[in-house]
Amino acid sequence: MLILICAAVSLLTPRFLTEKNLINVVRQSSLNGIMAGGMTLVILTGGIDLSVGSLLAVTSVFAAGTLVDGASPTQAILVGVAIGLGFGLANGLIITIGDVAPFIVTLGTMTIARGVALIYTNGAPIVTANADFRYIGRGSFGPLPMPILILLIVYVLVYLLLNRTTLGGYLYAIGGNQEAARLSGVPVKVCKTIAYAISGLLAGLTGVILTARLGSAQPNLGVGDELDAIAAVVIGGTSLAGGRGGIIGTLVGALIIGVLSNGLNLMNVNAYYQPIVKGAVILIAILVDRRVRATSAA
Amino acid sequence: MGIVTTSSDILEMRGVSKCFSTAVALDQVDFSVRQGEVHALIGENGAGKSTLIKILSGAYQPDSGGFSLDGKPVLHRSPALMQRLGISVIYQELNLVPHLSVARNIFLGHEPVVVPGVIDFQTMHRRAAELVSQLGVPISTHALVTELGIAEQQLVEVAKALSYQVRLLVMDEPTAPLSEHEAETLFDVVRRLRDRGVTVIYISHRLEEIFRLADRVTVLRDGRVVGTRMVHEVEKDDLVRMMVGRDIKEHHPKAEVEPGEVLLRVRGLPGRDGETAELTIRAGEIVALAGLVGSGRTELARRLFGAETLKTGAMELKGQTIAIRSTRQAIRAGIGMVPEDRKTQGLILDRSVSDNITLPILGRLSRGSFIRRGLIRDLVSNIIREIDIRVFSARQAVRTLSGGNQQKVTLAKWLAGQCDVLILDEPTRGVDVGARAEIYQVIGKLVQEGKGILLISSDLPEVLGLSDRIIVVYGGRLVAEFTRRDAVAETIIRFASGAFED
Numbered sequence: 017m018l019i020l021i022c023a024a025v026s027l028l029t030p031r032f033l034t035e036k037n038l039i040n041v042v043r044q045s046s047l048n049g050i051m052a053g054g055m056t057l058v059i060l061t062g063g064i065d066l067s068v069g070s071l072l073a074v075t076s077v078f079a080a081g082t083l084v085d086g087a088s089p090t091q092a093i094l095v096g097v098a099i100g101l102g103f104g105l106a107n108g109l110i111i112t113i114g115d116v117a118p119f120i121v122t123l124g125t126m127t128i129a130r131g132v133a134l135i136y137t138n139g140a141p142i143v144t145a146n147a148d149f150r151y152i153g154r155g156s157f158g159p160l161p162m163p164i165l166i167l168l169i170v171y172v173l174v175y176l177l178l179n180r181t182t183l184g185g186y187l188y189a190i191g192g193n194q195e196a197a198r199l200s201g202v203p204v205k206v207c208k209t210i211a212y213a214i215s216g217l218l219a220g221l222t223g224v225i226l227t228a229r230l231g232s233a234q235p236n237l238g239v240g241d242e243l244d245a246i247a248a249v250v251i252g253g254t255s256l257a258g259g260r261g262g263i264i265g266t267l268v269g270a271l272i273i274g275v276l277s278n279g280l281n282l283m284n285v286n287a288y289y290q291p292i293v294k295g296a297v298i299l300i301a302i303l304v305d306r307r308v309r310a311t312s313a314a
Numbered sequence: 315m316g317i318v319t320t321s322s323d324i325l326e327m328r329g330v331s332k333c334f335s336t337a338v339a340l341d342q343v344d345f346s347v348r349q350g351e352v353h354a355l356i357g358e359n360g361a362g363k364s365t366l367i368k369i370l371s372g373a374y375q376p377d378s379g380g381f382s383l384d385g386k387p388v389l390h391r392s393p394a395l396m397q398r399l400g401i402s403v404i405y406q407e408l409n410l411v412p413h414l415s416v417a418r419n420i421f422l423g424h425e426p427v428v429v430p431g432v433i434d435f436q437t438m439h440r441r442a443a444e445l446v447s448q449l450g451v452p453i454s455t456h457a458l459v460t461e462l463g464i465a466e467q468q469l470v471e472v473a474k475a476l477s478y479q480v481r482l483l484v485m486d487e488p489t490a491p492l493s494e495h496e497a498e499t500l501f502d503v504v505r506r507l508r509d510r511g512v513t514v515i516y517i518s519h520r521l522e523e524i525f526r527l528a529d530r531v532t533v534l535r536d537g538r539v540v541g542t543r544m545v546h547e548v549e550k551d552d553l554v555r556m557m558v559g560r561d562i563k564e565h566h567p568k569a570e571v572e573p574g575e576v577l578l579r580v581r582g583l584p585g586r587d588g589e590t591a592e593l594t595i596r597a598g599e600i601v602a603l604a605g606l607v608g609s610g611r612t613e614l615a616r617r618l619f620g621a622e623t624l625k626t627g628a629m630e631l632k633g634q635t636i637a638i639r640s641t642r643q644a645i646r647a648g649i650g651m652v653p654e655d656r657k658t659q660g661l662i663l664d665r666s667v668s669d670n671i672t673l674p675i676l677g678r679l680s681r682g683s684f685i686r687r688g689l690i691r692d693l694v695s696n697i698i699r700e701i702d703i704r705v706f707s708a709r710q711a712v713r714t715l716s717g718g719n720q721q722k723v724t725l726a727k728w729l730a731g732q733c734d735v736l737i738l739d740e741p742t743r744g745v746d747v748g749a750r751a752e753i754y755q756v757i758g759k760l761v762q763e764g765k766g767i768l769l770i771s772s773d774l775p776e777v778l779g780l781s782d783r784i785i786v787v788y789g790g791r792l793v794a795e796f797t798r799r800d801a802v803a804e805t806i807i808r809f810a811s812g813a814f815e816d
Contacts, residue, residue, distance in 0.1 A: 193663065203642055260664055
């Protein structure tokens with residue numbers, strides 16, 4: 017599917033298939049990709065995390081803020097990630113112990129986090145020129161830009177987690193049939209909490225990278241980004257019902273969205289039309305995938 | 315090879331075949347049913363009964379074969395068309411809407427209307443009440459389906475069929491979730507239907523029922539018809555032989571094992587007349603909890619397993635007092651449970667056989683957090699061989715297995731885990747004769763290894779044949795205990811139905 021879209025786009029605009037552009041695409045997709053990685057874990061358990069967009073904002077402003085207040089880049093990064101982790105943990109605990117639906121809990125967190133970001137910054141952006149910090153977003157490790165490198169590391173780790181560890185097996189089991197998993201001794205509450213915590217952590221990481229890239233943190237970053245993350249996961253073949261899918265699919269999904277955006281930009285399509293095209297492609301991708309899955313299962 | 319169609323045949327299916335990719339489900343099946351009879355359809359799981367019924371109801375289209383109703387061919391069958399022609403099917407998984415009333419469910423899709431789009435509630439409830447009264451069982455038409463017991467829900471399905479002026483009713487394993495008493499009520503209903511001229515196709519694993527209810531019986535095996543007989547002309551052993559293709563004595567192999575140390579002792583459980591009772595299970599012993607559906611056996615078992623909190627009583631495992639608060643704790647302490655409903659509680663249908671089997675002990679099969687795949691592969695293939703689970707590969711999704719094999723997978727989960735006490739809740743429900751015997755063998759092996767088994771079963775012959783001791787449960791209380799030697803079916807039933815207060 018990804019190949020098809022790439023082929024289509026490259027036919028429509030010659031500037032797509034340049035090395036520079038391709039690296040651009042992957043780099044731009046990597047931010048969504050990292051968030052989608054965490055989202056994959058959550059969706060596999062049959063839940064959802066609507067708060068990641070707001071977590072992007074709140075972690076970015078706190079990271080930038082502590083940097084401006086004199087902290088070292090490392091400290092700032094840790095602060096950002098920790099805030100993401102904290103919110104994620106809160107999500108997980110309320111969902112499992114409070115037994116509230118994930119949609120509602122993460123909706124609440126989304127709103128609260130956005131509010132916290134606004135209060136902390138009084139609505140104004142925080143600018144930072146700290147070069148060391150910005151390395152995360154703008155630097156490269158050899159030929160690979162940092163964001164792509166981080167993306168790869170995250171995905172390798174998540175892949176190992178899902179396919180090689182007990183936690184991974186438990187997550188799939190919980191998504192497949194939570195009650196049967198519980199009756200088989202799976203620590204359902206702990207595992208689900210961990211999934212949400214990781215989602216928050218990765219959202220925090222993404223916030224840090226984005227801030228480093230932009231050189232500034234704004235409290236209204238990331239509005240609506242949770243939908244791109246969810247779209248990446250779903251296009252990638254993971255079922256919203258839980259229990260089926262995987263991280264490789266999410267990577268492909270994130271790239272598809274990235275390629276689409278990039279392609280539409282290169283073709284100078286009016287910005288207002290882009291969401292329509294994106295949305296249409298998402299629907300088509302899911303329908304095609306559903307059809308392919310049905311015929312191969314019969 | 316042709317079937318002689320007598321004028322009294324209401325249904326005739328000729329040469330029906332159906333394949334699902336490479337699996338042959340039905341192979342040149344000839345099946346005809348006479349007007350007004352109760353015709354039993356039996357066969358092992360995977361023999362093709364469900365497929366045949368789904369073709370009959372219009373849910374599936376056969377690859378080849380002819381189909382006539384009252385001698386007239388019917389092409390292009392769809393479920394809606396078949397319903398209109400008077401064919402209704404009551405599946406094991408009932409098709410009712412839980413939060414709507416009985417009357418709404420009965421008339422779902424064909425409600426009486428005042429004006430198109432507006433339901434005439436008065437007429438609907440009146441007609442629903444008429445239909446229900448024809449069954450001879452009091453059910454309020456205003457009750458929500460979710461408030462009814464499973465037996466009554468089934469009867470609502472029958473009333474639904476009647477509302478479509480059913481002429482041919484198919485019942486798929488109707489007595490599986492019912493107690494003896496409720497099954498009797500159902501038999502009455504079937505007889506009433508027959509008296510009213512409704513033809514019934516009755517699918518069941520319980521051969522005793524066939525002999526009580528049916529006029530003729532057709533046996534399917536591996537997608538082919540083995541034969542059709544008049545019920546009064548055959549014996550149970552004949553039917554079993556036809557179903558299985560080999561001689562299986564439907565007996566319950568009892569391994570004689572000397573009971574060892576006390577593995578589990580629960581004191582302070584509610585007993586008769588307000589006294590407390592005790593439950594003990596020794597190594598190598600099979601203790602059965604007998605009782606009617608709804609008597610509280612499953613609840614008790616779930617509490618022992620940590621799925622629910624133990625309200626009264628203290629538990630001792632191998633001499634040490636222990637308070638079980640979660641299933642994880644119970645499993646670590648050495649207790650396992652095969653739950654009543656394998657599809658919703660025992661298995662994760664989309665996951666592979668291997669994933670399901672290793673789930674309880676995943677932690678033990680890992681080094682640090684990383685799963686040791688080689689270890690899993692060997693362990694799983696050993697178990698599959700040991701209890702003969704019929705699969706192409708351990709990576710197959712459990713959903714694709716037959717009922718008997720699925721049940722074996724739920725058992726396999728606990729074989730791998732080496733628990734001391736295993737609770738089996740209706741282990742052979744919905745399982746065919748062949749797989750049943752194999753499951754008994756596995757149980758026998760478990761007790762020989764020194765495990766203690768708590769068996770919950772509504773199948774009295776099974777209980778009498780397998781267990782060392784039988785505890786009768788009524789209304790959540792332990793009201794009687796018998797050893798195998800002293801146990802008599804009638805006495806057990808008497809205690810189970812609460813008729814001991816005299």
